Amino acid sequence: MTPLSKPFRGNLSDADIASLREFVEIVEAGGITAAQARLGKGKSAISLGLSRLEGRLAMRLCERGRSGFRLTEQGQMVHSAAVQLLGEIGRFNDFIGAATQKLEDKVTLFVDDSFLFEFGEPMSRAIGRISDRYPGLRLTIRMSSPDHIYASVLEGVADLGFTALSRHTDALAATPVCTEWMGIFCGRQHPLFDMDDAMITPAELRRHSFVATEVTQEEAYSEFVRGLMIRATAPTILSRMLLVLSSRYLGVVPISFAQHWVEKGDIRELRAEGSRTANTCYLIHRRARPLGLGGTIFRNMLIDELALAGATTGTVPDES
CATH class of the missing domain: 3.40.190.10 (Periplasmic binding protein-like II)
Structure with a gap:
């Protein structure tokens, strides 16, 4: 490592700022090896730059070696300060650009x-x-x-x-x-498609397979959902709708989103007590x-x- 020099006096050069940017990237990547792709440099070049920054600041920023990469207490403080500094530099550049109506961001x-x-x-x-x-x-x-x-x-x-x-x-x-309103829907070949709403109870809904619902903010609705028979998973609304259109699964989807398929007659909303929720x-x-x-x-x-x-x-x- 480069020997620690005299204490840093707080006058940052462009080279210092560039070194701090690299240091932040190294920390966010989790180490020198992982930072190679981010920085487009080899391990030796990154390690040398980090050693020079430590010498410039006169402090040990991290431990690296066979035991892995770990920030020292001083390194944690420098990282936090560097993130804040780089953010302020970015905002300054943005404001200057905005003042000339040239927001390069x-x-x-x-x-x-x-x-x-x-x-x-x-x-x-x-x-x-x-x-x-x-x-x-x-x-x-x-x-x-x-x-x-x-x-x-x-x-x-x-x-x-x-x-x-x-x-x-x-x-x-x-x-x-x-606010986004959600409802329960089924495909046109599903057994519940032609059933009158008056006959569709929570108990009836629990007899049929559902697509898992990730977003349910209301506590009462969360309780309702936990009682359903989950037989499929679809993380996006579009993938959830595909399962509903198969008529093999019921799914909770946004009412406005579903309107296109409702108008085509491909799906319908099932109205039972507590079947709607607002997110x-x-x-x-x-x-x-x-x-x-x-x-x-x-x-x-x-x-x-x-x-x-x-x-x-x-x-x-x-x-x-």
Whole structure:
């Protein structure tokens, strides 16, 4: 290791900032070997750069060797400070770019796959607004399942998530923005398709195979779901709908999402006592990596457009 030099005086150069960026990448990867792909460098080059940073700061940042990679107490402090510093540098660059109407930023948004059907219009308007105002902004949008969105935001793969979050953690900032109503549906060849709603009881529903339901926020509905006979798993709403369309499984899906197949006569909603539930939908981001200006602006535009569309009212769907 490079011998520790005189104490660091706090004057950071561009080279120091670059070294701190590499250090953060090494920590997030879990070690020097795992960081090779992230940094595009070999182990020896990464190790040398880390040793030089330790010499520059006059402190041992980590233990590495056969016993594995582990941050020292000082290394933990430097890592935390570096993450904060790099975030502030990124936000400064964003604000300077925004001042000249040249927001050069990248924003990745992961969205529940069913939201296109219920919230597609306000989302597309928000995308149009930010694209028109900041043509240099690079947007990445991906539709996925709530669990995958939750994990992707926590891991830093996505800047923003828009999901019917089923659990909360202090690691995420979660802003409630709208409500999604869910119901139980069956395919047209299912034994319950032609049964009158008055005859469909919770007991009757429990006699039939269900697709597992990941998002059930209301406690009473969670109890209802726990009594069902789960015979299939489908993490996304689209995959769940495929199983419902087979007429072999009942599934809990968003009512607005299901409307397309209801109108075609391919599925119907089964109305029994307690068969509907409302899920609150959230915009989420990781607290440890605050949003840059691009992400903040896009998040605010999404909230505005959802409010204008009346998506925040939580109105119960038409009972007809």
